Amino acid sequence: MKEKIIIVEDDPAMRLGMNHFLRAYGYEATSCDDGAKALSILDSEIFDIAIVDLKLPGVDGLTLLKHIKTISPQTGVIIITAFAEVKTAVQAIKDGAFDYIAKPFTNEELLLVIERFLKFRTLEKEVKYLSELVKKKDEFEGIVSTSSVMKEIFDKIDAVAKTDVPVLIQGESGTGKELIANAIQKQSLRKEKPYIKINCAAIPETLFESELFGYEKGAFTGATETKKGKFELANGGTIFFDEIGDMPLSLQAKLLRVIEDGIVYRLGGKEPIKINVRCIYATSKNLKELIKAEKFREDLFYRINVMPIAIPPLKERKEDIPVLIEKFLKIFSEKYGKQNITISPSAYEALLSYDYPGNVRELKHAIERALLLSKDGVIDIKHLPEEFSPLSSFQKKCFISNFSLKECIENFEKNLIIKALQECGWKKTEAAKKLGISRKALWEKIKFYGIEPNP
Ligand SMILES: Nc1ncnc2c1ncn2[C@@H]1O[C@H](COP(=O)(O)OP(=O)(O)OP(=O)(O)O)[C@@H](O)[C@H]1O
Ligand SMILES: [Mg+2]
Incomplete structure (x- = not known):
């Protein structure tokens, strides 16, 4: 079946000319002479393409365009303009028109735009189909992974x-x-x-x-x-x-x-x-x-x-952590009816650097717990279990590596300061109070250790 096209044009010669030409090309063309009539036709019928003049009696072209994009977003809208109206035509493109064509134009020029839209639509469908296929492939029976081992x-x-x-x-x-x-x-x-x-x-x-x-x-x-x-x-x-x-x-x-x-x-x-x-x-x-x-x-x-x-183990395929986080956020956001949950940079970093002795199950539980604890839609480091904090991961490292006492104490101090700063949203006065030191002492230590907030 050939594509359905509606022509909305008040100039009778142009309207009839286009209608005749498109029908001759095998398109199922319908035409009407004002915006209000077009609206009522568009409410009951779906068209592949709408050719709309900008200047129309009743409802103008831009309003008609918005209406078409609301009730039938898949319809390609081609705007007809006079040369002086190019600015408005650009606005039309921003509002979702596929393209515009300036008067005077030949039938062949119109045909080119129509064919370009139909080709675009085919490609768009193909991309959608392929990306769904890729998504399916990414998720193997509910198992998400991007690592090559998996x-x-x-x-x-x-x-x-x-x-x-x-x-x-x-x-x-x-x-x-x-x-x-x-x-x-x-x-x-x-x-x-x-x-x-x-x-x-x-x-x-x-x-x-x-x-x-x-x-x-x-x-x-x-x-x-x-x-x-x-x-x-x-x-x-x-x-x-x-x-x-x-x-x-x-x-x-x-x-x-x-x-x-x-x-x-x-x-x-x-x-x-x-x-x-x-x-x-x-x-x-x-x-x-x-x-x-x-x-x-x-x-x-x-x-x-x-x-x-x-x-x-998960720690040997850390590239899977981001997709797993995304998957579990989606699952638990839906389960608990929470929307637009984000993860703060420090919490994200902690999630990425943790070693997960309990593997994916531990990550899953951590996300569920954090999502329940977070109040303003942001998962922060304080919502993650204690083991995720940079402090405890360093403590573990101290026990298993050959660091000197001085190195351990300095690193311990540095991590303690980072943790306090993170918990106070990098407000130094608050963090200093939490650590029981003066603001000046904190400032000096920040400088000494080269501590910087997460991006
Ligand atoms: N790649 C993955 N994608 C999505 N979810 C995963 C993935 N791997 C594990 N999970 C989830 O993590 C949890 C633990 O997985 P599962 O029960 O299959 O592990 P297991 O190896 O059988 O653990 P156990 O030895 O303790 O029985 C489950 O909730 C599972 O849905
Ligand atoms: Mg099992």
Whole structure:
């Protein structure tokens, strides 16, 4: 279908001329001679392009333009001007017109502007589509990241998700192991099938077997009903063994047998039950060390370590921190109905330089807490947990490095002053009072240490 164009022009010769010419080019042209009539047409019909004369009886061109941009922002508006009106035409462009064309003009000149707009619109759509695609790619099943290590992990997931290859996810607590396991399951061919999660650290050893394999009625005291185990419940789907390093040794042998044979027996049962499950494993422990300490079976390790995915701690991929901050701010702003939250430069710096022993989870909690504590829409250093302050990070450094006592004390003093200044919004009188020293003494120390406010 050809594009719809409305011509609003009071000069009959021009109006009819344009109408005729555009129709001859296959456009669906409509025309009218005054602004008020145009408004009522535009209220009920959507046009791709509006060609609007600046000087119109009733409602003038600029008013009409504003109206069109409100009710139909995607319509391209081309303004027709007399030479003397160029200033107003420039205003029209500022108000959202695509371009203007000065009288007298030829039909070909008009056609060029129309074609330029249509090309622009196609490109605009393409850019929008591509940027949405990029955004989607940036966010992999809710996992945000810009670091190249995480990109490699996403590629690995793409490569194995649709197979039944066992995956072993290793990473410190809070690095996103469960998120990765979920992403694999969601992209697998088993995504519509059961997805059972077992936290091996949370099930008491005595209950483990009955949980995994189920039991027959009367198998032991208290087994009043036959119960299916997790393997049976997950049949056809996926099992996620979280904290596999915490699985009791005796059970590891049994697990190995099940994954090798694909058969389980309920406790007290004689019937073999055929099992078809895809297993994903995660651990925050070093399995090789557990093997050395004889707490993990080596043969099981080789069975499950077919596709290892190692998630680095957050401090080794600090480039992810800004996008994570942005993501969590968005999540919690929506959750708590807070808008336009910003982070002060000192708080941002503290968030970027902190080491996050609790990884992404710690960052997430810090943002949530800070957002709740902030009152005027600004997250400041005082809203972050104590560990984030420059003081405590330096204290930690003092313990692990070979600084001299003098260096430690000086740095301690410097950081204490920075912290006091930050907390007082860099007001020296207030900071001096807080530190219990005179304003002059503070000023001298600021000079001595070369302390400057954050940009
Ligand atoms: N890259 C990421 N993008 C967005 N959110 C993330 C990311 N990584 C982790 N998270 C969030 O951080 C929290 C911790 O992640 P998850 O539970 O997957 O970690 P884990 O490695 O399984 O931790 P644990 O070992 O303590 O069980 C979750 O709330 C998760 O949504
Ligand atoms: Mg977990």
